[in-house]
Amino acid sequence: MTKPFLSVENLVVDYHVPGGTFRAVDDVSFSVDKGKTIAVVGESGCGKSTIAKALMRLVTPASGRIELDGTDIAAMSEAKLRPLRSKFQMVFQDPYGSLDPHLTAQEIVAEPLKLQGVRSKAERHKEAAKLIDQVGLPAKSLDRHPAEFSGGQRQRIGIARALASKPELLVCDEATSALDVSVQAQVLRLLKSIQDETGITYVFISHNLGVVQEISDSVMVMQRGKLVEHGTTAQVLTAPREDYTRKLRRAALDPSTMRGLKPRHVVRSLALKGA
Ligand SMILES: Nc1ncnc2c1ncn2[C@@H]1O[C@H](COP(=O)(O)OP(=O)(O)OP(=O)(O)O)[C@@H](O)[C@H]1O
Numbered sequence: 056m057t058k059p060f061l062s063v064e065n066l067v068v069d070y071h072v073p074g075g076t077f078r079a080v081d082d083v084s085f086s087v088d089k090g091k092t093i094a095v096v097g098e099s100g101c102g103k104s105t106i107a108k109a110l111m112r113l114v115t116p117a118s119g120r121i122e123l124d125g126t127d128i129a130a131m132s133e134a135k136l137r138p139l140r141s142k143f144q145m146v147f148q149d150p151y152g153s154l155d156p157h158l159t160a161q162e163i164v165a166e167p168l169k170l171q172g173v174r175s176k177a178e179r180h181k182e183a184a185k186l187i188d189q190v191g192l193p194a195k196s197l198d199r200h201p202a203e204f205s206g207g208q209r210q211r212i213g214i215a216r217a218l219a220s221k222p223e224l225l226v227c228d229e230a231t232s233a234l235d236v237s238v239q240a241q242v243l244r245l246l247k248s249i250q251d252e253t254g255i256t257y258v259f260i261s262h263n264l265g266v267v268q269e270i271s272d273s274v275m276v277m278q279r280g281k282l283v284e285h286g287t288t289a290q291v292l293t294a295p296r297e298d299y300t301r302k303l304r305r306a307a308l309d310p311s312t313m314r315g316l317k318p319r320h321v322v323r324s325l326a327l328k329g330a
Contacts, residue, residue: 057088057089058125059086059087059088059089060087060088060089060090060091060123060124060223060224060256061086061087061093061110061121061122061123061124061224061256061258062086062120062121062122063083063084063085063086063106063110063119063120063121063122064084064119064120064122065082065083065084065118065119065120066080066082066083066084066106066109066116066118066119066120066121066129067080067081067082067083067116067117067118067119068080068102068105068106068108068109068114068116068117069117070105070114078117078280079102079105079280080102080105080106080109080116080280081102081279081280081281082119082281082282083102083106083119083275083277083280083281083282084119084282085275085282085285087256087258087272087273088256089223089254089256090250090254090255090256091256091257091272091273092250092256092257092258092259092270092271092272092273093257093258093259093271093272093273093274093275094258094259094260094261094267094270094271094273094274094275094288095107095258095259095260095261095274095275095277096260096261096262096264096267096274096275096276096277096303097262097276097277097278097283097303098262098278098303099262100279101277101278101279101280102277102279102280103228103260103277104228104260105280106258106260106277107145107226107228107258107260109121109129110143110224110226110258111143111145111226112128112131112136112140115129115130116129116130123139123142123143123223123224124142124223126139140220141167141170141171141220141221141222142220142222142223142224143222143223143224143225143226144217144218144220144222144224144225144226145217145225145226145227145228146210146213146214146217146225146226146227146228146230147213147228147229147230148228148229148230148232148233149233153213154201154209154212154213154216155201156200156201156202157200158200158201159197159198159199159200160183160187160192160196160197160198160199160200160201160204160212160215161180161183161184161187161197161198162183163201163212163216164183164186164187164212164215164216164219165179165180165182165183165219166216166219167216167219167220168182168183168219168220170220171219171220182219183197183215183219184197186215186216186218186219187212187215189215189218189249190211190212190214190215190218190245191211191241191245192208192211192212192215196208196212205238206233206234206235206238207234207235207238207239207241207242210230210231210233210234210238210242211242211245213230214230214242214245214246214249218249222255223255223256224255224256224257224258225246225255225256225257225258226257226258226260227246227257227258227259227260227261228260229260229261229262230242230246230259231243231261231263231266232261232262232263239266240269243266243269243270246270247270257270257271259271263307264292264303264304264307265307267288267292268288268292271288272287272288273285273286273287273288273291274286274287274288274291274292276291276295276297276299276300276303278299283297283299283300284296284297284299284300292304
């Protein structure tokens with residue numbers, strides 16, 4: 056059997072808070088094979104973004120292992136991490152806030168290439184233009200600034216920037232949540248086609264079960280820092296084993312929380328009701 060591309064074992068993440076520590080992720084283990092997508096779901100504050108930050112090593116876990124292609128990065132020093140950082144990248148929820156407003160789209164996408172040691176500016180810009188084309192933006196986008204793009208287009212620039220360093224793992228933290236439903240569907244299609252082409256592995260954080268159903272092969276459900284259920288997307292969404300997952304699914308079916316689901320998702324989600 057081949058080893059999973061990402062293997063997380065007994066991950067614990069603590070935050071320092073006044074008077075002590077707060078355990079945001081408590082003994083969480085999961086794995087995902089190369090070229091597959093795992094979704095992380097759960098209510099607000101359950102620890103989804105903290106898992107993303109730990110995978111990116113933006114926070115240092117208190118304990119546990121994060122094996123990326125066989126290398127444990129959980130406790131690695133920044134100096135040792137630096138050459139590996141291009142392997143794992145992140146796409147954020149806010150496509151505007153995460154892009155430098157003073158740079159053009161081409162400069163934004165070219166920047167990671169500088170960090171990777173591509174010395175020639177012409178070379179960096181050529182590669183950025185290729186990536187901008189790959190994410191479906193027209194060539195005339197190259198000289199524009201973030202303010203001149205729509206939310207969906209900005210998210211495409213964020214994806215192109217994340218792909219510039221040819222990562223093997225992309226963590227998408229609510230990457231489509233700020234987008235309206237049709238644009239959300241386009242960005243999901245884009246992510247899927249990139250995965251088909253490159254074999255990239257995704258960790259997809261979302262509160263939207265419709266989106267999760269669309270993109271992921273497996274789902275892990277978090278509650279108050281703990282992993283409560285983990286299985287294939289079909290199993291977790293159609294035949295959840297845990298009450299908490301059933302509650303999340305019911306909440307997703309509630310018309311007041313349906314905003315953000317495209318009609319196809321609503322139909323599918325409703326179809327799940329009888330399952
Ligand atoms: N820097 C921090 N210091 C202290 N506590 C934090 C910090 N960041 C997050 N937390 C706490 O850790 C818990 C998990 O937060 P996290 O952002 O991972 O949740 P989440 O599931 O991503 O939530 P949301 O869906 O609202 O983004 C929350 O209780 C949060 O208040």
